[in-house]
Amino acid sequence: xxxxxxxxxxxxxxxxxxxxxxxxxxxxxxxxxxxxxxxxxxxxxxxxxxxxxxxxxxxxxxxxxxxxxxxxxxxxxxxxxxxxxxxxxxxxxxxxxxxxxxxxxxxxxxxxxxxxxxxxxxxxxxxxxxxxxxxxxxxxxxxxxxxxxxxxxxxxxxxxxxxxxxxxxxxxxxxxxxxxxxxxxxxxxxxxxxxxxxxxxxxxxxx
Numbered sequence: 001x002x003x004x005x006x007x008x009x010x011x012x013x014x015x016x017x018x019x020x021x022x023x024x025x026x027x028x029x030x031x032x033x034x035x036x037x038x039x040x041x042x043x044x045x046x047x048x049x050x051x052x053x054x055x056x057x058x059x060x061x062x063x064x065x066x067x068x069x070x071x072x073x074x075x076x077x078x079x080x081x082x083x084x085x086x087x088x089x090x091x092x093x094x095x096x097x098x099x100x101x102x103x104x105x106x107x108x109x110x111x112x113x114x115x116x117x118x119x120x121x122x123x124x125x126x127x128x129x130x131x132x133x134x135x136x137x138x139x140x141x142x143x144x145x146x147x148x149x150x151x152x153x154x155x156x157x158x159x160x161x162x163x164x165x166x167x168x169x170x171x172x173x174x175x176x177x178x179x180x181x182x183x184x185x186x187x188x189x190x191x192x193x194x195x196x197x198x199x200x201x202x203x204x205x206x207x
Contacts, residue, residue, distance in 0.1 A: 009104075149180060
């Protein structure tokens with residue numbers, strides 16, 4: 001809350017005090033059921049320092065590597081978002097884009113939409129930029145991956161044509177249409193026809 005209100009020094013002081021209880025000479029053990037308490041306090045402190053204008057790229061990189069080494073995927077998602085914010089703040093756009101892609105990909109794999117939402121509240125400009133950039137890259141990649149015939153089949157699928165109708169219009173066998181459809185699904189990263197249509201529309205491949 002203090003970070004959102006711009007009270008960075010107050011937030012930093014409070015977080016450092018909490019961390020000392022668990023990392024100092026007379027450190028306490030984290031509460032049962034919250035084994036990542038120290039790491040999450042460190043994350044919150046890094047975000048507070050970032051919001052205050054400090055260069056936190058090295059800190060986020062170190063914490064992220066540790067989380068990945070220990071298999072803490074949920075924590076890694078939040079650290080990737082933090083790293084993306086830190087790189088974006090320093091104008092390191094390509095590094096920010098890679099971190100954001102990794103964060104979004106993993107967050108959606110493990111169902112952590114809250115992490116992306118939290119980042120969008122802290123830095124809406126970053127998420128907007130990232131989504132626009134990633135969508136453009138994905139559209140370009142998909143267009144390159146799909147052959148001309150696959151694009152033609154995809155457009156007909158989006159028009160609601162059946163496999164038989166597509167085969168008749170393109171003068172190819174039904175088996176070939178099914179092969180193209182399966183290849184399209186694989187390249188778009190979907191499993192069903194309806195998903196392929198939605199994904200193609202998201203990428204601007206069909207109207």
